[in-house]
Amino acid sequence: MPTYQTIFGPVPSRRFGRSLGVDLTPMKTCCFDCVFCQLGPTRHPTLERREYVPVQTVKEEILRWRDEGGSADFATLSGSGEPTLHSGFGDVLRFLKTELPCPAVLLTNGSLLYLPEVRAAAVDANVAKLSLSAWDADSFRRVNRPHPDLDFDRSLAGMQAFRSAFAGRLWLEVFLVAGLNDAPDQVARIAELAATLAPDKIHLNTAVRPPAESTVQPVPQDRMERLADRFRPRAEVIADFSPRPGSxxxxxxxxxxxxxxxxxxxxxxxxxxxxxxxxxxxxxxxxxxxxxxxxxxxxxxxxxxxxxxxxxxxxxxxx
Ligand code: SF4
Structure with a gap:
């Protein structure tokens, strides 16, 4: 089996079919430390944007994978942290679009889109999936536990500016945690802000996999379905509550x-x-x-x- 440092999969994904993952950062390099993160805690949230892995290495691995017969439904910048922290992520998106026949997806927490250079790079995605699980500075601190220099209103304004400039498909993930951001009035406020981003799809998720914090509890499925009605377009509940016997x-x-x-x-x-x-x-x-x-x-x-x-x-x- 060929080994790669910066790409993985394709992994089956409910949202992306067979998704080739492109991992641009070392494990858990992020500007957030979300309570629900499935990758474990962020020891040192960072805002430092740099070339964490050489873009040239990423490009060579993508070409090798393709030339060895690799195929996928999507190629996704995701993995071990926040891909927009990589200073060359736009270059990688453009390369994916040129060299692979499948759409290029950017999975991002969206918090750095207030930076013009991050917005300019992110517009090269075919699909951009942002996340929004808070409604103000206080809930932002409790749910996403961001780097102290991140400001909720500024990040939200950055996401809105990106929406205006972005011609691709914009998806939004809202992650709900029982007792933290799932009260009807809280979800209504998130839904109100979500509407300002005019997303093409909204995905509602909850902590069905063990998160960073053991105290984090999932929102039950029937309640998730009711809360999904509060979003426009109606949110799709993507949390996988079902067991997978015999898989x-x-x-x-x-x-x-x-x-x-x-x-x-x-x-x-x-x-x-x-x-x-x-x-x-x-x-x-x-x-x-x-x-x-x-x-x-x-x-x-x-x-x-x-x-x-x-x-x-x-x-x-x-x-
Ligand atoms: S933004 Fe994503 S990678 Fe970063 S802490 Fe939150 S869930 Fe984890």
């Missing part, structure tokens, strides 16, 4: 579980053993954590996973 995931989970029975490992170590991206690992560990088959152990700056007793070979399948 290929179970096969891979069992291999991961076998390894974690032998020794605790970090997500990075699991990724290295199985040749996966750490984002793919998060899906498997999330499923195993929810099923009670593994547990996480913070050790220093690292999170390790180990098999729990419920993860023993005799334990029944929970899903």
């Amino acid at each position: 290929g995931v179970a096969v891979n989970e069992s291999a991961i579980l076998d390894m974690l029975r032998r020794r605790p490992c970090t997500a990075r170590q699991i990724a290295d053993v199985f040749g996966m991206h750490v984002n793919e690992v998060a899906k498997y560990t999330g499923h195993l954590l929810r099923a009670g088959r593994i547990q996480s152990l913070p050790r220093g700056d690292q999170i390790y996973y180990e098999a729990s007793r419920a993860g023993s070979p005799s334990a029944p399948e929970s899903e």
